[in-house]
Amino acid sequence: MAKTLVQEFTKGLWEEIPPFRLVLGLCPVLAVTKTVENGIGMGVATTFVLVGSNFFVSLLRNVIPSKVRIACFITVIATFVTLVELLMQAFAYPLFLKLGIFIPLIVVNCIVLGRSEAFASKNGVAKSLADGLGIGIGFTLALATLGAVRELLGAGTLTFWETPIQIFGPNMQPFTFMIEAPGAFVCLGLLLCLMNLIGSK
């Protein structure tokens, strides 16, 4: 059953939204979502890598010999990750300081390699672009949601472009647990539960 381009794009937004439905790529999901801004930054970087690598992998899918396909995919992905790293350093240095090691770690994000292997190497260029964009935006949305919930509860603020906005006013006593590592697991679990509740109806 062939899906249309639109379906390939929208499946990444809900049906196969990466961290929640596929439960893949949890390392950045848990580690960088201390603020909304970090979540969005990480999501955008990953989207760029996903779209770029999906495009090239599907373009080269008939040239790449199947025995060395993983090595070829990783070369393409690593190139895009290094590009993102350099561009982020040149144009968004404060964000780079916060995301730090997690930018180079996009190379080993299973979502990126997963989409190359499972989708782009078997489908056409247009479909692969739609798939990469959809999954990437879904990933960004998921990170932003998680970041928003954690930051809102853990610090009482929402940060956009370097400026934290106080949501609950100065009398808010922050629930700091949420912006620490264990809080990320609890928060992710609750969001997963919520999504399943909505989905089961």
Add this chain to the structure above:
Amino acid sequence: MQDMIKMIVVLAVLASVSGGLLAATKDWTAPKIEYQQLTFVKGPAIKTILEGASNDPIVDRFKITRDGKDASFFVGIFNDEPSAVAFEGVGKGFGGDIGLMMGVNLADDSIIGVGVTTHSETPGIGDKAKTDPSFTNQFKGMKMTAVEPVDAMSGATVTSNGVSAGVTAAGEMYQNLKPQILEQLQAFK
């Protein structure tokens, strides 16, 4: 056999194209990255030290190469005269190297400020060298060429010694390089 050759060719071509692309991007972004790093890592210290300068010290900088190492100097223009420079030094701290930024008035070699840029000292103890300016302020007014002993921060002897040693070492470098610094400053007049 043909498979094997194809594998090698595809991988080699892919890797070379990627390498070339990355090298080009690196060349293109390198000056921007350097500027960003200076602004966000060393910028705050430079701005505090050269407070009141009428120029942007991060733009007006020059390099002197000595013993194969590059040292960057940031020029502060006061009253239309490039009378002060800020430059970096390193001290050995408790948790590793402490990056220092020093400002010197060239007319009389006096220190106009010392600041910590990067460090890995203990939070709450050694990192006071950066967060609490009262320690580094002790260097103000001393001669860069003859750094005197200062009061250590209580509980952070190693950090205090590291910073002092770093400033002293930077003073020696300054003394050696002063003719070159003055020469370079002509360009900013």
